[in-house]
Amino acid sequence: MxxxxxxxxxxxxxxxxxxxxxxxxxxxxxxxxxxxxxxxxxxxxxxxxxxxxxxxxxxxxxxxxxxxxxxxxxxxxxxxxxxxxxxxxxxxxxxxxxxxxxxxxxxxxxxxxxxxxxxxxxxxxxxxxxxxxxxxxxxxxxxxxxxxxxxxxxxxxxxxxxxxxxxxxxxxxxxxxxxxxxxxxxxxxxxxxxxxxxxxxxxxxxxxxxxxxxxxxxxxxxxxxxxxxxxxxxxxxEQRWEQVEVDDAEVLVVAFGIHGRMCKDLVANFRNEGKRVGFIRPISLWPFPNKAFENIPSSVKSILVVEMNHGQMVDDVRLAVNGRVPVHFLGKTGGDIPMCTLAEMSCEVSKLLEGE
Amino acid sequence: MQTLADYYGETLKFDKLYNYCPGCGHGIVTRLVVETIEALGIREKTMSVVGIGCGGFSHHYMNVDAIEAIHGRSPATAIGYKVALPDHVVFTYQGDGDTSAIGLHEIMHAANRGMPITCIMVNNSVFGMTGGQMSPTTIPGQVTTTTATGRDVDIHGHPLLVPEMMRAMNGVAYLARESVVDAKSINKAAKSIRKAFECQIKGLGFSFVEVISPCPTGLHLKVPDAYEFAAKETLSYFKPQVFKNALENNDEV
Amino acid sequence: MKYKCAFSGSGGQGAALMAKLTCLACITESKQVVMTQTYGVEQRGGDSTGFVVISDEAIGNPIVENDANVAVAMSESIYQATLDGVRKGGTLFVNSSMVKNEVERPGVKQVHLPVSEMAQELGNVRVANIIMLGAVVSATGMLKADSIAGALTDILTQKKKDKLVDINIQALNKGVEAAEKEVCK
Known part of the structure; x- marks a missing residue:
């Protein structure tokens, strides 16, 4: 039970x-x-x-x-x-x-x-x-x-x-x-x-x-x-990952752990506004889910990696993407609120949607 | 024709090329451990956890399962194994570098924890495998490849007396320092090693035997001279004795 | 329905307990819930906030980041910060026994209840938080008061403080009534 x-x-x-x-x-x-x-x-x-x-x-x-x-x-x-x-x-x-x-x-x-x-x-x-x-x-x-x-x-x-x-x-x-x-x-x-x-x-x-x-x-x-x-x-x-709304996405957010779960709200909010945002959440970090990036659709014009550090998994994403799409990074470590807020993530995604 | 295997029983293994240097005391200590396992009839449930250094070869001459642990950590590895299989007999076989330099932390806490495992520390007063460098048990004035003018206690401190450090620990059931410098000493060492294993089997607590053993290669001495050095110089600092024996108290009860 | 709550108070006022009771009541009602504590603040002595996110489905963002729609300020010292953390359309429940200087904030509804005084009338000032929690669940409809009562009884029984159950249930009911009156006003 x-x-x-x-x-x-x-x-x-x-x-x-x-x-x-x-x-x-x-x-x-x-x-x-x-x-x-x-x-x-x-x-x-x-x-x-x-x-x-x-x-x-x-x-x-x-x-x-x-x-x-x-x-x-x-x-x-x-x-x-x-x-x-x-x-x-x-x-x-x-x-x-x-x-x-x-x-x-x-x-x-x-x-x-x-x-x-x-x-x-x-x-x-x-x-x-x-x-x-x-x-x-x-x-x-x-x-x-x-x-x-x-x-x-x-x-x-x-x-x-x-x-x-x-x-x-x-x-x-x-x-x-x-x-x-x-x-x-x-x-x-x-x-x-x-x-x-x-x-x-x-x-x-x-x-x-x-x-x-x-x-x-x-x-x-x-x-x-x-x-x-x-x-x-x-x-x-043994590659494991979750992906949501990737098929027609313009901007793809990649994050694991807490930022990965925050992507659920992030993507839902953008989709409510009719904006095409999706996310990939790696679940196995080794082996890294390279397969998730093999067939990312041509609609994707940029990828944003969000981490609670100064950029570590972003290396693996760049290796997986292999130059096909620009990969951007948002991250921080430490502080009273030691992760990026949903507001900060949304702001960064909006910029990428506008092609900044 | 009677073979050595017939004489020593199943525990001693002869199929491996002998790795110890000529005259090395390790061979004697290894044989004493083998004889103990054979005599106690515990071969099938004995685990040997060896350290890094010449003592790491010891399990090759024993027909028992073994773990070649990380340098210095074999007491911790032995504890993990004993938690998993409490009815098995677990012993570590380590040199003075493995036990008292890099692994002092683990050996002291293993002793203090008092879990019934047995640790044999073969003390030849140098790092033998790497070619005779100073170890914590190198005696004052002893020349090694890293103490060209002899161990200077102002810089390197005095030799570490490991059993003396364990003496006050309640979890320690058997505690002795022995040597293999002559036949009489070897007989005493055999008894101590056997008692250490008996303490474990009876679940009385942690057991530890330090064995002073000559390293002719590391000391750069001829074999008889190395034995004489160990008997005179090393034993003048490291006094053989039985510090604790819970079997006696146990027998009284 | 999704609620993001911030329960704030000063040391000893039981803000963390309000958050915990809310969470336990959610289990009774088969809702998903996440509780986080204020970061970088001592647990005793100073001000503290218990954050709770409640949802009928799996919770994405577990962090209340200045977007609470249900908030409580039990003391003067934490009032302004709590008010700032409420989103537009949200409600702040204020302990008017302690907070004397109200600040207007457009888009945020403020409900003033003198819960410390009400608790004193009941004979124990320490149940002010429970009165407030009764008012919060009643006014927002976020949870049933019965679920909170069940959680309260469980916690007090576990801690072998059975004799405190009655006064706490009285406090909870008093809060529910007060909110009904306040909402009718």
Missing amino acids: KETLFLKNTEAFAESMIRCGIRGHFAYPITPATDVMKYTARKLPEVGGRMVQMESELAVSNALAGYACAGKLGATSTSGPGMTLMQEAIGFMAAGELPCIMLDAMRVGPGDGDIIGAQSTYYQATRGGAHGDYRVIVLAPSCGQEIVELMPVGIKLSLTYRNPVLFVVDGVTCQMTETTTFDDPYDYTADFDTSDWSYTGADDHSKRFLLTGSYTHEQGYEMNERMRRKYEEITEK
């Missing part, structure tokens, strides 16, 4: 991961992600799980790797500086093909930055901060309901491809409280048999060991080629 709860979106993340079968959560307090661990500390023991508070994000991410080695899907939640500390272990988990679910409650950087929400970790999320040719699957829900809907998707992706999956949600959205409807609990992790690769003791299998290095140069090459094939498959199969 469906159940509607009124939760902070960080709590919606926690509730949905518990309902979807995750039983191990490793974390370290950091604003604005702390609410996730407060929630799981209380709720996980009720279902036989555990929140383990570690001594740093370094320890968190490495414990998560150890947990994954046992063939179990664990989770973590963090923000800004914590995400930066985890990069090494994320690269390690990608190389070791270890599944896990992570949340980056994105906040203003760089350095200690600010605790207020931002989308400034787009580069870090999609490019990664560790060395090597590795990829992390990145999902960007735009509201509490979408966090809940994407949790099973993230779990399946992580266990199907044996790869870390990172949810990125700006801190403003994280700290909102909204009505969210949940399905009955269902353990999605149980649909996956991990016994053919997990390191559960040399009882039913001959010795296995997790190696992310290589003993020969050829072995290192083979590892990277294997990963390359996997990433190509993910890129082909």
